[in-house]
Amino acid sequence: xLVTGAAGLLGRAVLAALSALDRPVTAVDLxxxxxxxxxxxxxxxxxxxxxVERAMDGVGAVVHLAAIPxxxxxxxxxxxxxxTRATFVVLQAAAAAGVRHAVVASSMSVLGxxxxxxxxxxxxxPVDLRHPLxxxxxxxxxxxxxxxxxxxxxxxxxxxxxxxxFPFLGGFPRLSARADAFRADPASGALELWSYLHVDDAAAxxxxxxxxxxxxxxxxxxAPETLAPYPTEDLLAAYLPTVPLRARFxxxxxxxxxxxxxxxxxxxxxxxxxxxSQPRREEPV
Numbered sequence: 642x643l644v645t646g647a648a649g650l651l652g653r654a655v656l657a658a659l660s661a662l663d664r665p666v667t668a669v670d671l672x673x674x675x676x677x678x679x680x681x682x683x684x685x686x687x688x689x690x691x692x693v694e695r696a697m698d699g700v701g702a703v704v705h706l707a708a709i710p711x712x713x714x715x716x717x718x719x720x721x722x723x724x725t726r727a728t729f730v731v732l733q734a735a736a737a738a739g740v741r742h743a744v745v746a747s748s749m750s751v752l753g754x755x756x757x758x759x760x761x762x763x764x765x766x767p768v769d770l771r772h773p774l775x776x777x778x779x780x781x782x783x784x785x786x787x788x789x790x791x792x793x794x795x796x797x798x799x800x801x802x803x804x805x806x807f808p809f810l811g812g813f814p815r816l817s818a819r820a821d822a823f824r825a826d827p828a829s830g831a832l833e834l835w836s837y838l839h840v841d842d843a844a845a846x847x848x849x850x851x852x853x854x855x856x857x858x859x860x861x862x863x864a865p866e867t868l869a870p871y872p873t874e875d876l877l878a879a880y881l882p883t884v885p886l887r888a889r890f891x892x893x894x895x896x897x898x899x900x901x902x903x904x905x906x907x908x909x910x911x912x913x914x915x916x917x918s919q920p921r922r923e924e925p926v
Contacts, residue, residue: 643700645669645687645731646707647677651746651810654844655704662848669696669707687727690734697738702851705731705745712756712780724783728790736798744850745791747804747859749897751784753777754832761832765885766877768834769898770859788859795857803850803858803906808836808897809868810843816868816914823869831880835867836895839912849906860902864910866893 642659646652647668656678659666668679669687685692687707708724709715715723728745735743752768753775754761761775776782784806791802809819816837823830838846846862867873873890890896893916902908 643667643669643696643703643735644679645696645703645705645727646746647679647682648672648674649706649710650840651807651843651847652706653677654840655706655847658841658844658848665699667696667698667700669693688723688730690730693730693734697734697740700735700738700740701742703731703735703740703743704847704851705743706847707731708746708783709780710748712778717779721779721783721786724780725786725790728787732790732794732800732802736794736800740800741855742801742851742853743791743794744803744805744847745787747784747788747806748780749806749808749833749836749861749863750778750781751776751788751806753781756780757832762881763834763884763896765887766834766881766896767888767890767898768861768896770861770901791859792857795855799855801853801855801858803853803860805843805846805850806859806861807843808838808863809833810838810840812840813914820868820870820914820916823867827869827871827876828880830867830869831876834896835869835873835876836863836897837868837914838863838910839914842910842912845911846902846906846908849908853905858905860905860908861897861899862902862908862910863895863897863899864913865895865899866913867895868914869893870916 648670660678666679667681756778788804795802
């Protein structure tokens with residue numbers, strides 16, 4: 642098993658999940674922090690074909706997580722160019738090495754909403770795999786390209802390649818801080834649809850993705866409830882009032898279509914953040 646971006650938040654969770662299964666792992670990252678749970682650690686760029694070719698030795702499956710995870714963390718060229726090059730290099734090398742299953746990290750940001758510098762909102766809710774992309778930043782564009790690369794490799798080489806559209810990830814302390822922010826300012830989460838996923842659930846989704854049938858799969862994965870301590874329909878009425886609703890959202894139901902991940906991967910998040918008895922007001926402002 643190869644995991645790129647292994648020293649990151651999700652990379653470490655994937656390594657831990659694989660260790661629990663006693664699976665041999667090769668880890669690739671830009672640096673070796675010295676505490677990665679892996680049989681082999683290679684230091685280098687996932688966009689470097691020499692590094693990646695070395696990493697593929699003896700590998701049967703790939704989880705590709707290496708990326709600059711936001712448009713604010715590098716120049717537009719570094720974000721788009723670095724992310725898309727790494728995905729192309731890793732998947733092409735995997736195909737050349739005879740790897741049959743790969744998972745790549747996409748993002749809810751591919752919708753174009755989260756980092757938009759122009760006024761945008763969903764065309765309808767829940768967002769699903771037919772929802773149009775409104776890309777207007779280099780990170781979203783990189784994820785749109787990554788998904789296209791995954792589809793090309795699956796089609797060309799007969800691989801199973803699953804692109805997982807992750808929301809905000811974290812352990813419980815990080816998620817609790819985010820929930821506090823949404824409690825104080827619900828509007829701040831509107832373009833992310835107040836969605837989240839515990840990082841250990843994200844790792845479980847990655848492992849489930851490795852068992853997907855041949856072909857290209859793009860799937861939303863998220864916790865089934867939002868990270869805001871208010872009823873979803875109240876939030877939508879207050880902060881996205883003109884967006885057409887194609888379903889009801891009882892309680893804190895997240896307005897994202899999670900059924901394809903359940904159907905294709907058998908994945909359902911198992912680690913919700915318990916918001917307890919926090920008050921729910923009719924007007925969450």
